[in-house]
Amino acid sequence: MQTIDKFNFAGKKAFVRVDFNVPLNENAEITDDNRIRAALPTLKKILADGGSVIIASHMGRPKKNPDTKYSLKAILAHVSELLGVDVKFAPDCVGDEAAKMASELKAGEALLLENLRFYAEEEGKPRGEFANDEEKAAAKKVVKESQKAFTAKLASYADCYVNDAFGTAHRAHASTALIAKYFNEDSRMFGYLMEKEVIAVQKVMTDTARPFTAIMGGSKVSSKIEIIENLLTKVDNLIIAGGMTYTFTKAMGGKIGNSICENDKLEMALDLLEKAKKNNVKIVLAVDAKIADSFSNDAKTAFVPVDEIPDNWQGLDIGPKTEKIFGDVIKASKTILWNGPTGVFEFDNFTHGSLSVGEAIVEATKNGAFSLVGGGDSVACVNKFGLADGVSYVSTGGGALLEAIEGRVLPGIEAIRGF
Numbered sequence: 220m221q222t223i224d225k226f227n228f229a230g231k232k233a234f235v236r237v238d239f240n241v242p243l244n245e246n247a248e249i250t251d252d253n254r255i256r257a258a259l260p261t262l263k264k265i266l267a268d269g270g271s272v273i274i275a276s277h278m279g280r281p282k283k284n285p286d287t288k289y290s291l292k293a294i295l296a297h298v299s300e301l302l303g304v305d306v307k308f309a310p311d312c313v314g315d316e317a318a319k320m321a322s323e324l325k326a327g328e329a330l331l332l333e334n335l336r337f338y339a340e341e342e343g344k345p346r347g348e349f350a351n352d353e354e355k356a357a358a359k360k361v362v363k364e365s366q367k368a369f370t371a372k373l374a375s376y377a378d379c380y381v382n383d384a385f386g387t388a389h390r391a392h393a394s395t396a397l398i399a400k401y402f403n404e405d406s407r408m409f410g411y412l413m414e415k416e417v418i419a420v421q422k423v424m425t426d427t428a429r430p431f432t433a434i435m436g437g438s439k440v441s442s443k444i445e446i447i448e449n450l451l452t453k454v455d456n457l458i459i460a461g462g463m464t465y466t467f468t469k470a471m472g473g474k475i476g477n478s479i480c481e482n483d484k485l486e487m488a489l490d491l492l493e494k495a496k497k498n499n500v501k502i503v504l505a506v507d508a509k510i511a512d513s514f515s516n517d518a519k520t521a522f523v524p525v526d527e528i529p530d531n532w533q534g535l536d537i538g539p540k541t542e543k544i545f546g547d548v549i550k551a552s553k554t555i556l557w558n559g560p561t562g563v564f565e566f567d568n569f570t571h572g573s574l575s576v577g578e579a580i581v582e583a584t585k586n587g588a589f590s591l592v593g594g595g596d597s598v599a600c601v602n603k604f605g606l607a608d609g610v611s612y613v614s615t616g617g618g619a620l621l622e623a624i625e626g627r628v629l630p631g632i633e634a635i636r637g638f
């Protein structure tokens with residue numbers, strides 16, 4: 220497989236799909252530029268080799284073309300500043316002007332295309348309201364047809380294709396997957412960011428050092444069911460934390476007071492426990508909880524056994540006994556995956572459990588374990604606690620990472636690998 224490090228971009232034009240979908244405030248100013256910074260090593264390598272880059276991204280969810288609120292022009296100056304070159308801007312991602320600007324690019328130059336999602340063809344989804352399913356299906360067919368020409372046009376700008384947008388790797392869109400077919404194996408590759416994500420997922424899901432422990436937190440079992448089912452075929456230990464604890468505790472006959480619980484998922488929780496037993500997976504559940512008399516940071520609190528929560532109280536974090544149990548399992552692990560906090564970490568009085576899990580992961584990592592943190596709130600947790608540097612990898616791709624750990628094939632990855 221081609222890699223960005225091996226490839227010499229001298230004299231070549233590279234079409235680079237990045238994820239510059241950065242948040243903007245009401246004055247169209249960037250409030251967090253991490254996604255732009257994350258793609259810089261790839262863009263800089265291409266330019267340093269003597270290549271030129273055609274940078275393509277989506278931003279937001281535009282509904283028409285153009286939808287100026289979502290114009291990438293808003294980020295042009297900042298991209299230029301970070302990249303250290305005067306980036307040109309194509310006011311459309313396809314069309315004669317974009318093609319001309321791309322063809323005139325010289326070595327060391329960069330061109331940013333306008334938002335790919337101004338065109339319905341990028342996602343291959345029809346826009347607007349439809350009277351019925353037939354009408355919608357017909358409109359979809361039309362978009363899918365014109366998607367081919369759209370993809371071919373984008374591909375025609377460049378000699379090689381680099382995908383550095385892990386955040387959209389789970390989407391089979393024109394610029395994230397379909398375009399790869401226009402480049403042979405030697406001229407399509409992952410960018411540095413994408414490569415790091417792919418390797419991290421591989422280290423956890425495929426080339427796993429054992430014991431492998433996954434910590435699944437967050438609020439609901441229902442949103443994590445597919446991940447848990449897939450993990451039950453992979454892990455040695457599955458730590459269940461956060462709000463979903465109480466669905467399991469209630470299913471096993473415990474008293475959970477007012478704690479968050481999915482009453483329609485009690486059977487499913489018992490099924491998962493049964494599956495774990497069959498697969499020889501050790502399920503590690505909380506034994507105590509930090510409870511509160513209301514859903515508030517200033518609530519009255521107490522520590523009680525997790526299955527003896529009084530009426531009108533609710534579990535908002537794990538207790539100290541559980542912290543010790545979770546910590547011991549984590550510290551004895553060689554591969555660790557963390558998704559979801561152990562409690563309502565947004566309230567300062569209920570962060571301690573998540574902090575203790577984060578600290579145990581950092582210690583295990585120091586002792587040689589590989590640790591991957593990803594999927595929404597656990598990333599916010601490690602950042603809040605300043606622990607990001609102590610874990611092996613913090614994933615940038617929320618939805619994409621979750622689909623990867625559900626065991627799904629990600630179209631953006633498959634398209635580069637070509638199998």
Ligand code: AMP
Binds near residue numbers: 442461462596
């Ligand atoms: P998720 O998006 O599924 O990863 O869930 C993250 C959310 O779960 C965070 O906003 C937490 O506040 C919430 N959460 C974690 N533990 C609890 C709990 N015991 N009760 C209610 N919400 C919780």
